[in-house]
Amino acid sequence: MKLVSYMSQWRGIAKEAMDRTAIAVKFLCCLHITDTYFCSPTHVYGPSMLPTLNMVGDIVLVEHVSQRLGKVRHGDLVVIRSPLDPKRCLTKRIMGMEGDTVTYFDPMLGDATRVAVMPKGHVWIQGDNIFASHDSRHFGPVPYGLIQGKVFFRVWPLDCLGVPGQ
Amino acid sequence: MKLVSYMSQWRGIAKEAMDRTAIAVKFLCCLHITDTYFCSPTHVYGPSMLPTLNMVGDIVLVEHVSQRLGKVRHGDLVVIRSPLDPKRCLTKRIMGMEGDTVTYFDPMLGDATRVAVVPKGHVWIQGDNIFASHDSRHFGPVPYGLIQGKVFFRVWPLDCLGVPGQ
Numbered sequence: 001m002k003l004v005s006y007m008s009q010w011r012g013i014a015k016e017a018m019d020r021t022a023i024a025v026k027f028l029c030c031l032h033i034t035d036t037y038f039c040s041p042t043h044v045y046g047p048s049m050l051p052t053l054n055m056v057g058d059i060v061l062v063e064h065v066s067q068r069l070g071k072v073r074h075g076d077l078v079v080i081r082s083p084l085d086p087k088r089c090l091t092k093r094i095m096g097m098e099g100d101t102v103t104y105f106d107p108m109l110g111d112a113t114r115v116a117v118m119p120k121g122h123v124w125i126q127g128d129n130i131f132a133s134h135d136s137r138h139f140g141p142v143p144y145g146l147i148q149g150k151v152f153f154r155v156w157p158l159d160c161l162g163v164p165g166q
Numbered sequence: 167m168k169l170v171s172y173m174s175q176w177r178g179i180a181k182e183a184m185d186r187t188a189i190a191v192k193f194l195c196c197l198h199i200t201d202t203y204f205c206s207p208t209h210v211y212g213p214s215m216l217p218t219l220n221m222v223g224d225i226v227l228v229e230h231v232s233q234r235l236g237k238v239r240h241g242d243l244v245v246i247r248s249p250l251d252p253k254r255c256l257t258k259r260i261m262g263m264e265g266d267t268v269t270y271f272d273p274m275l276g277d278a279t280r281v282a283v284v285p286k287g288h289v290w291i292q293g294d295n296i297f298a299s300h301d302s303r304h305f306g307p308v309p310y311g312l313i314q315g316k317v318f319f320r321v322w323p324l325d326c327l328g329v330p331g332q
Contacts, residue, residue: 121251139285146309
């Protein structure tokens, strides 16, 4: 008799645990789908985008819709997977689309300006801080397929709330 | 009176429609998560992977776990986003990982074999049918970040069921 009552009690607890787990899983699923396909908050840091983004770290909102629709343009701040290290993402500005001729200046290689032509399907990315940025000036044009999303709003720090500067 | 009865009838129908839509949405969410992160069936076609894959089209299973764990190796059949056209995916074989020296032969450029070194974070992809494949011999090494998944099983046509040949 006691065993039967324990079993039914346990079954009730197990059912409640399953229901709550199901709700948590559904919530995480929806959160993940929103993060991957619509908009996600991302922590970006480093000196390569000064003065647009701060060195110690900002939290920005990245939208993932534009790159799927092909609406990423010259001048956009994008989050892009690094061509040198597939586990890292970089935040840079697009300075050339496919077919463009890009004129760039690398302070570490002297005063000469160089020219590059973008091949089909590639973009030229550059950090706003040309003195401390490792970008297309060093590893060449990057395939468009590596773009993860476009930065459109900064939410932290609060005194820099808004669209990051041009 | 009639209006009230119509309203309550409509509310019952609307609730049932919402419940069924919710079940359909949850199913599509789970299907999508499985497709994107675990395993998805893909239709591949074209002459560049003869005789391993058929020209008129095969349905293969692609797993998306290995490339996230960095377990994609020399000799693997992979689905990779094209560096020239970000909307297209190619199915090729990996013939060189980062740091490797690749010796290749392009029949359209004469009899000479050429040598290339694969830079950091990149892979060298080649179709099994070197006479009809547009691959790294033409557009150079491709960033590892463009790999979408690894082909591990063919399900159609049924007489070619199994692991695609080496």
